Amino acid sequence: MKVGFIGLGIMGRPMALNLLKAGFDLTVWARREASMQPLLAAGAHGAESPAAVAGQVDVVISMVADAPDVEAVMLGERGVCHGARLGLVAVDMSTIAPDAARGIGWRLSGCGIDFVDAPVSGGEVGAIAGTLSIMAGGSAAAFARARPAFAAMGKNIVHVGESGAGQVAKAANQILTGVGVLAVAEALLFARKNGVDPAKVREAMLGGAAHSRILENHGQRMLDRQFKPGFKAWMHQKDMNIVMHAAHRLGLCLPASAAATQALNAMVGKGLGEEDSIAVLKVLESLTGELPLDGK
């Protein structure tokens, strides 16, 4: 199977490298030519445009920043839709709004292209290790076609439902991680302000119903004050914006998600957007008067 990859940033590059390692014939394109070099050196073919990639492969994958970027590479002037071979499956693995994904899928179907939205969880570490969680939406047939490529990049691969369902699952996932990180920050700060060692409290909580991967991993990094990303606060803020927009449209009351969104807004407002989202702990600390309001 021939695979195309568009977008070779922090996530896209290691994902594309894992496709090469798995033996796929890979054609790549990136906006900046320099981003393509490591892939070409590893044996990938380069192409002139997304359309040129699409003309040479069976499955084309995009991993870019946001919905306008996906639209540009899929539907733009030199986009995938203008070069596709018959029966092409297009997969977008970026995190964008479910509605945007459905719209792109609809427009691609007009060019005879099957679309799968397949956002991931697991970050740069998971991308490098090939252990991403992949949440896919689209027809069963298109999912089956893309699955061998997914298997080279991820571990927990779930076909969630029809077009947009992958993005819905990712948004739900970001609710749990956004709220979860805030809750762990609150619990650990609560312990410390009550004069109790938060490391001991974390240890006690890990043994029971409160156990979570976030308490285990993010909680330890909060104790170590390791605020380097990881997952940048402004990206989580972007994801919660997707959640809150969908909630607005559907008339959904999501009080914990709203609290997490506001905390992320405060982080970005304080200039902490480039830090890991666990730096929400600093926002809470600044509100107790422990840290100056510039929060650094």
Add this chain to the structure above:
Amino acid sequence: MKVGFIGLGIMGRPMALNLLKAGFDLTVWARREASMQPLLAAGAHGAESPAAVAGQVDVVISMVADAPDVEAVMLGERGVCHGARLGLVAVDMSTIAPDAARGIGWRLSGCGIDFVDAPVSGGEVGAIAGTLSIMAGGSAAAFARARPAFAAMGKNIVHVGESGAGQVAKAANQILTGVGVLAVAEALLFARKNGVDPAKVREAMLGGAAHSRILENHGQRMLDRQFKPGFKAWMHQKDMNIVMHAAHRLGLCLPASAAATQALNAMVGKGLGEEDSIAVLKVLESLTGELPLDGK
């Protein structure tokens, strides 16, 4: 070692039975005599009052509803402090405010009694199985004296710190479970209102960073609409009240805890207090117009 047990309700009875099974010489007291019968039948001695229990044992444990009950059995007219043998260790395993625990410990020390606050997590199931998480606060010496009894009732036993530290850890634990349950309810409802199967979304999320025991257990029960407790909403509301009072006193901003507290207030207000706290899902549903406002 001789152990006393005061309070033989849903939690206290199985905990006391596990002490008997482990071979401890056990003396019990409960407000209602009928509550004592199963323990007496299993080989425990009965006593006339908490003071009488205290006169016959090395470690006396209370498992009652709230701080006034602990004060009554420990410090009241016929309380533990009026019958204690030299070197008695008194342990309260109820969930009460950290400040209340510290005050009771302080007053018991005036009677020459060492006090340990040791609330638990794990519910009735954990109490029966002897797999409770036990979070203890008090001197290292008193904790060491009580530890053999803890080992008969629980699995993850952590000496968190000085007096009150166990209750601080339990309060932090309730932040994570209260916020966690609300977040899972929001994520699953978000999925369904977006037209996607919440069971599939849960499956996709379980594989990644959002994995938690709450998503695993409570999430499945939400999908099955099994709202039978488990852990009653009004008890979780009581625990979040402890958290929010401590936050008020300390000048702590806890936005996710506040959201969870309000959701529990709404549950109790809607008459759902006797259901499991996962019935918070019904509160969210009633706010989308899916359920009538009486929420049943």
